[in-house]
Amino acid sequence: MVLVLVPGTIFSQELNCNVQISAQKIQGSNRQVFETMQRDIYEFMNNTVWTNHVYSYAERIDCNILINLTDQLSADEFRGTIQVQLRRPVYNTTYNTTLLNFIDNSFQFRYVEFQPLEFDPGSHRSNLVSVLAYYAYIILGFDYDSFSPEGGTEFFQIAEKIVTNAQNAPEPGWKPYDGSRNRNRYWLVKNALDKQYEGVRRFVYEYGINGLDRMESRITEARTSMVESLRLIQDVYRRKPDPFMYILQVVMESKTDELVNIFSEAFPEEKSRVIQILTEIDPANKSKYEKITASNTP
Secondary structure: OEEEOOOOOOOOOOEEEEEEEEOOOOOOOOOHHHHHHHHHHHHHHHHOOOOOOOOOHHHOEEEEEEEEEEEEEEOOEEEEEEEEEEEEEOOOOOOEEEEEEEEEEEEEEEOOOOOOOOOOOOOOOOHHHHHHHHHHHHHHHHHHHOOOOOOOHHHHHHHHHHHHHOOOOOOOOOOOOOOHHHOOHHHHHHHHOOHHHHHHHHHHHHHHHHHHHHOOOOHHHHHHHHHHHHHHHHHHHHHOOOOOOHHHHHHHHHHHHHHHHHHOOOOHHHHHHHHHHHHHHOHHHHHHHOHHHHOOOO
């Protein structure tokens, strides 16, 4: 069962967050609870005031929260995954670029139907609330980074505080060695605030402002700027600040298909340069990047 809640008359604050919950793998339970859960999460994400900044209705940040519940551990305890997606509009176009698209596999929480979801930034009371608030601030951090150099720092700092508050939580995902290959909440925000990863965050800005936002008017210059922005990530990759380069992986996962589409239309020398960089910093997607050379040159 996939439940989709379409925004109606509820007016958001900073986020325009679509929420979907799938509970197909959970058998024999009260299905109504999942509808109520989805509605509560939707209202929590969209109606909470996350910042002290003023947003108009049209300026809200488009994002998705996709929750796939795989187990019901008790009457009010669930386990599954949460997928986070974030989009950013590209200047002077109808195109939206993806900034985030990743899955957190360590999602376990208690949910009591009709019990309010309330966020207290000073403490960890509910794992569901803490995870949702954490990702709200991760979304804000990456969105602000895309419009100004390291503009999302204040939001990453709040996300870090949520991680600190959750260090004694029994649920997984908050501690340094939780999860497969340490792909967890701890390392994502740790990397975001680590100066050694500054190049990855600068890439998010340069790629968007000097690359995508100029594609409509100056496509050749825009592609050149994109190649240069990728060198920022290449520099971080070559220095390998620590074995858990989660933020680098998260950022590249959101850009793979877009980069292939953009540079498939580039000139041969430009294709060669970008493929060399991409296969070095993201070897897992080498076969995808090689498709760039298979396309016709303009």
